[in-house]
Amino acid sequence: MNRQTADHATLADKFNEDEPRVNWHDQTLWWVRAKRDRMAWTIPEWEQLRDTASSIKLNALGNLHDYLLQFEQQAQQNGAIVHWAADAAEHNRIVTDILQKHGVKRMVKSKSMLTEECHLNPHLEANGIEVIDTDLGERIVQLAKEPPSHIVLPCIHKKKEEIGELFHEHLGTPAGNADPQFLTAAARLHLRKEFLQADAAITGVNFAVAETGEMVVCTNEGNADMGAHLAKVHIACMGIEKIIPQRKHLGVFLRLLARSATGQPITTYSSHFRKPREGQELHIVLVDNGRSRQLGREDFRNSLKCIRCGACMNTCPVYRRSGGHSYHNAVAGPIGAILAPNLDMKDYADLPFASTLCGSCSNVCPVKIDIHQQLYKWRQVLVKEGYTSTAKTAGMKVMTGVLSAPGVYKTAGKMGRWVMRAFPGMVNNRMNPWYKQREMPAPPAQSFSEWYKKNKKST
Amino acid sequence: MKVGLFIPCYIDQFYPQVGIATLQLLQKLGCEVGFPQGQTCCGQPMANSGYEHLTHQCNSLFIKNFADYDYIVGPSGSCVLHIKDHLHDPAAEPKAEKIRQRIYELTEFLTDVLKVTSLPARFPCKVGLHQSCHGQRGLGLAQMSELVAAPFSKPEQLLRMVEGVELVPLDRADECCGFGGTFCVAEEAVSVKMGKDRVADHVKHGAEVITGTDVSCLMHMEGILRRQHAGVKVMHIAEILNQYTDEQANS
Numbered sequence: 001m002n003r004q005t006a007d008h009a010t011l012a013d014k015f016n017e018d019e020p021r022v023n024w025h026d027q028t029l030w031w032v033r034a035k036r037d038r039m040a041w042t043i044p045e046w047e048q049l050r051d052t053a054s055s056i057k058l059n060a061l062g063n064l065h066d067y068l069l070q071f072e073q074q075a076q077q078n079g080a081i082v083h084w085a086a087d088a089a090e091h092n093r094i095v096t097d098i099l100q101k102h103g104v105k106r107m108v109k110s111k112s113m114l115t116e117e118c119h120l121n122p123h124l125e126a127n128g129i130e131v132i133d134t135d136l137g138e139r140i141v142q143l144a145k146e147p148p149s150h151i152v153l154p155c156i157h158k159k160k161e162e163i164g165e166l167f168h169e170h171l172g173t174p175a176g177n178a179d180p181q182f183l184t185a186a187a188r189l190h191l192r193k194e195f196l197q198a199d200a201a202i203t204g205v206n207f208a209v210a211e212t213g214e215m216v217v218c219t220n221e222g223n224a225d226m227g228a229h230l231a232k233v234h235i236a237c238m239g240i241e242k243i244i245p246q247r248k249h250l251g252v253f254l255r256l257l258a259r260s261a262t263g264q265p266i267t268t269y270s271s272h273f274r275k276p277r278e279g280q281e282l283h284i285v286l287v288d289n290g291r292s293r294q295l296g297r298e299d300f301r302n303s304l305k306c307i308r309c310g311a312c313m314n315t316c317p318v319y320r321r322s323g324g325h326s327y328h329n330a331v332a333g334p335i336g337a338i339l340a341p342n343l344d345m346k347d348y349a350d351l352p353f354a355s356t357l358c359g360s361c362s363n364v365c366p367v368k369i370d371i372h373q374q375l376y377k378w379r380q381v382l383v384k385e386g387y388t389s390t391a392k393t394a395g396m397k398v399m400t401g402v403l404s405a406p407g408v409y410k411t412a413g414k415m416g417r418w419v420m421r422a423f424p425g426m427v428n429n430r431m432n433p434w435y436k437q438r439e440m441p442a443p444p445a446q447s448f449s450e451w452y453k454k455n456k457k458s459t
Numbered sequence: 460m461k462v463g464l465f466i467p468c469y470i471d472q473f474y475p476q477v478g479i480a481t482l483q484l485l486q487k488l489g490c491e492v493g494f495p496q497g498q499t500c501c502g503q504p505m506a507n508s509g510y511e512h513l514t515h516q517c518n519s520l521f522i523k524n525f526a527d528y529d530y531i532v533g534p535s536g537s538c539v540l541h542i543k544d545h546l547h548d549p550a551a552e553p554k555a556e557k558i559r560q561r562i563y564e565l566t567e568f569l570t571d572v573l574k575v576t577s578l579p580a581r582f583p584c585k586v587g588l589h590q591s592c593h594g595q596r597g598l599g600l601a602q603m604s605e606l607v608a609a610p611f612s613k614p615e616q617l618l619r620m621v622e623g624v625e626l627v628p629l630d631r632a633d634e635c636c637g638f639g640g641t642f643c644v645a646e647e648a649v650s651v652k653m654g655k656d657r658v659a660d661h662v663k664h665g666a667e668v669i670t671g672t673d674v675s676c677l678m679h680m681e682g683i684l685r686r687q688h689a690g691v692k693v694m695h696i697a698e699i700l701n702q703y704t705d706e707q708a709n710s
Contacts, residue, residue, distance in 0.1 A: 009646045016648040026656070030631070037604065046607040315605065317635045321652045354646060356639030356653075357507065359596035363605035376507065383509035396510045403468065403500040404516035413472045433644040437651040438682030441473040448471045448478030452494050456482075 007350035012322035025157060026320040032153070033314040035263025036364065042265075043255070053252050054368040057305035060243050061295060067210040067243045068286065074213025078275045080282040088118035091287045095120060095202070095235055096127050098283055102233050104129060104199040108191075110217065110224035111135040112204030113151050113308055114237050114287060116330035117343075120202075131202075132194045134223040136187050143170045149324025151331055152261045152310035157323050191223070201227030203273075205238035206307070207253060208284075211246045214274040215284070218257060218267040225271050235283045236273065240291050241304040253307060256366035261309040294342045299377045303338045305367040312361035312371055318354055327351060334361035338374040341382065349387035352378035410449070417443035462490045463528030465562070467538040468500040470674050477674055480697040481534040481565055487701070488573055495524035503541035507640045511545060518548050518555070526554040530572065531562040534697050536594020536672045539564040543598070564598055565697055566672055570613045575620070581704040583623030587666030588615060589657065589680070590633040591673035600672060604633050614672055614696055621699060627664040631657075638679040654683045662691055669693045 016022055040046045060067055072082045085091035091114075099107065107124075109115065109131050121131050121142075133142045137154035141147065143166050148154030155163070164178035173186045203224040207216040215236050217224040228234045244253065250270075258264040276282035295301055313319045313333030324332035329340040329348060334355060340348035352375045361371040382388060402412050419426050420443040428435050446454075462485055466478040485492045501521065502514030521542065525531045533539050542562050548555045569575045590612070594600040601612035618624050637643070637653025644650075658680050661669050669684075669691060671677055677693040684691050 009648075012646060013648040016652055019652070022652060040607050043607070317637065317653050318646070318649050321649050321656075322646075353509075353642070354649075356592065356635050356637060356642050356650075358592035358635035358639075360592075360603075360605055360633075360635070363596065363603055379507070379509035380511050384512070388509060392508070393510075396505055396508060396513060400505055400510070400513040400516065403502070403505075404520065406497045406499055406520070409468070409499040413468075417472060433647040434682065436647060437686060438654070438679065439685040440682065441678050443473065444475055446475060448466050448475035449494070449496060451475050451479060452482075453496070456494070 006328070008322065008326050008328070008354040009350065011326035011328065012318075012354070015323045015326055016321070022321055024159070025323060028156060029314045029320045032262060033311075033364075036260055036311055036314065037263075039259040039263045039265065043259070049252060049256055050366055050368050053256055053307075053366055054305060056244060056249050056252060057367050058302075060245055061241065061301065061304055063245075064240065064243065064295065067245055068240060070210040071208055071213055071243055072286075074211070075284055076213075078213045080213070080276065080284050083283060083285045085285055085287045085289070087289050088287075091118045091237065091285055091289065092120055092123040094285050095237070096124060096129070098233065098235060099124070099129055099200055100127070102199060102281075104233065106130045106132070106194075106198060107200040107202065108132050108134045108194055108198040108223075108227040108231070109202040110204060110219060110227055111138055111154070112202065112237055113330060114204060114239050115202065116148060118287070118289065120237075132191070132198070134191050134194065134221075134227055135219070136184065136221060136223075139187060139191065140166060143167075147325070147330065149332060150310055150313055151308050157325070191226075195226045195230050198227065198231050200233040200235065201231035202235045202237060203228055205236050205242050206257070207244050207250060208238055208242045209245075209247050209250070210243055212274065214247070214272050216250060216254075217271050217273065218254070218269065219271070220262075220264075220268045222269045225269060228273060229277075232279065233281045233283070234273070234276065235285065237285045237287065240286050240288055241306075257307055257309055260311040260364065260366040290343050294339070297342070300338060300342065300374055302369050303335070303342075303371075303374060305369050306335050306339070307367060309366055311364040311366065315360045315364045316355075317358065317360070318356065322354070327354070334371045334375065335369070338369075338371060338378060341378050345382060345385055345387050349382045352376075352382060410447075413447055414450075417445075417447070421445075460490055461527075461529045462492045463525045463531045464492050464494045465498065465501075465525065465531050465533035465538070466494070467533060467535045467674075469678070470534065473678070474674050474695070477534055477695040477697055480695065480701040481532070484565075484697055484701040485532065487579075488569070488575060490573075493528065498524045501538040501541045502545070503538055504640055506541065506545055514545070515548065518546055519551070521546060522548055522551050522554050522558060525558055525562075526551070529561065530568065531558060532565055532568045533562070534565045534672070534695055535674060536564045536591050536598050536600060537675055540593045540597040564594055564600065564672060566594075566614045566617055567598060567600055569700075570616055575617065578617065578620040578700055579704055579707065580620070580700055580702045581622040582699050582702045585625045585627050585665050585667045586618065586699070587627050587629060587661035587664065587669045588612075588618065589636060589661070589669055589671035589676055590614070591671050591676045592633075592635050594672045595633055601633070617700055618670070618696070621702065622704065624699065627661070627666045629660050629664060631660055634660075636676045636680055638676050640675075643679055650679070651683065654679050658683050658687075658689070658691070662689060666691060668699075670696050670699055672696055
């Protein structure tokens with residue numbers, strides 16, 4: 001994905017130019033949130049399940065070094081080749097080397113937010129390797145030359161008519177046909193051909209079990225399986241935080257993941273990959289890319305518990321009304337806003353401010369990440385590190401000066417209200433963002449404290 | 460019981476009627492209420508913008524004003540939550556701690572400390588209750604729609620004691636209105652859109668008055684309603700709970 005220069009507020013402003021579309025986007029995602037609620041309520045011990053998942057992840061993060069080595073050893077015993085990548089560049093280099101060694105020119109990839117984070121696709125294309133994303137939503141945004149706008153529902157920002165047009169242009173479906181079933185069937189035919197031709201398959205990883213060295217990949221389309229089973233090389237790319245200690249812990253996470261994500265009891269496919277088949281090479285790339293740095297930040301460590309369900313996006317009233325692309329990062333929404341500043345404070349300094357701190361994200365999170373509290377804490381860090389505008393800092397200092405001195409505050413308040421009454425144009429103008437679509441509160445002649453002084457004996 | 464009345468700065472300046480209703484209601488319920496004149500702001504506008512390090516003077520001021528009260532009560536869940544979570548002063552930490560433990564948002568003070576079971580109030584009106592996030596999710600004034608847990612609502616419990624109040628149902632019982640402090644101007648487009656959607660939910664269900672525990676949310680929604688000439692009013696919950704019955708009005 002290209003780095004964008006516009007900040008969240010600017011991109012959100014643009015998104016809001018088409019209000020009916022914002023309504024549609026909001027209602028579509030709210031529908032997913034409501035499905036998630038219904039599904040959660042079918043499990044009486046839901047909150048206990050969240051607590052348990054959070055604790056297992058805490059243990060995994062606290063002992064990450066040991067679990068990773070255990071996983072590596074088990075995976076190697078299973079016949080996999082394990083690679084370690086310190087950052088996105090090393091990850092991309094490792095994947096490219098494997099593919100070049102096998103002379104791969106064309107390959108398939110199932111959904112992997114990690115490869116989005118590492119910008120793998122453009123890197124491979126620059127090296128003459130064609131990548132076909134096989135998750136239907138990802139394939140759609142790939143054809144549209146756009147990044148995913150949601151980690152679970154990559155093309156949720158696209159209407160079926162727009163997908164019909166894309167398919168007409170790229171896959172030769174009849175113009176004007178936007179029937180979802182027809183379009184899905186067309187994608188199926190198109191992808192089947194790609195699966196059969198692909199020399200290699202990349203998959204993401206939802207859970208990596210330290211105890212057994214196996215990986216679990218969850219999809220609704222079976223595309224990870226199709227890719228991995230047909231290709232002679234399978235490369236599984238995972239962030240180091242995907243580790244869970246034992247296989248039995250899947251019983252907790254698989255119950256939470258799909259219910260939180262899409263309101264399904266479980267994903268259609270929860271595929272376990274343990275050994276390469278006869279004649280196949282299985283590579284596992286373990287990627288850090290800032291994760292150990294985040295692990296070292298006490299206030300933000302828990303963000304690594306994330307299982308990428310996207311529930312925080314679906315519930316976020318800001319995400320629903322600004323769209324995933326407004327976050328200009330591979331992972332959008334509240335979780336993206338606490339992960340991104342760890343990658344680059346300067347580029348993503350706007351994201352922790354793209355929230356009202358309503359707290360709904362923390363409540364839906366299946367691993368109980370204190371997302372909204374981390375947003376608050378990131379704001380403090382970003383200001384202290386100097387990533388806010390000098391105008392804002394100056395404004396805040398003036399405000400602090402007024403609010404720190406009762407006499408100044410009282411005089412300023414009285415004067416302000418007088419100005420608002422005498423010269424309403426001073427505040428009711430284009431320069432005031434509040435006034436653009438809202439009336440200012442009517443300034444009363446008397447403040448409460450002035451009323452109190454006149455009517456009550458002061459204490 | 461000595462109650463210190465905490466009237467947040469923007470209520471003091473723009474919504475004095477909310478301060479008056481809160482004061483009268485607490486007195487009506489038998490509290491001895493003091494209003495420290497030196498109070499200004501809890502410091503939340505700076506802290507939520509990332510400038511918590513600038514709030515130490517606001518903190519010292521708050522401690523100076525409120526340290527001597529048995530309880531501190533304010534008609535704003537958001538400001539109360541800020542104090543509860545962030546009031547610190549290295550020079551007076553025991554006092555800060557006492558305040559953090561003794562500060563209450565108005566409705567929780569009524570239900571949990573005063574244990575109010577009836578109110579002498581009448582307000583024949585269709586009312587939509589806006590559950591402000593910081594009160595609801597932060598202070599736990601009401602159960603949250605995200606959690607699998609038994610429902611309760613302290614503000615609703617009180618509104619149901621008021622004769623004539625008809626609470627309207629909402630499609631989204633606890634979605635944020637989009638005020639969000641400086642968010643309301645920094646992210647103007649999304650803030651307004653969230654506010655418009657929230658207001659529309661109340662209007663659709665026939666609310667004549669939108670009430671809530673936070674004036675900031677109400678101020679934001681009022682600004683939108685007035686721009687739309689919607690004819691729906693906003694009132695802080697204290698103003699409704701403090702309504703007189705016909706008997707009181709005639710006496």
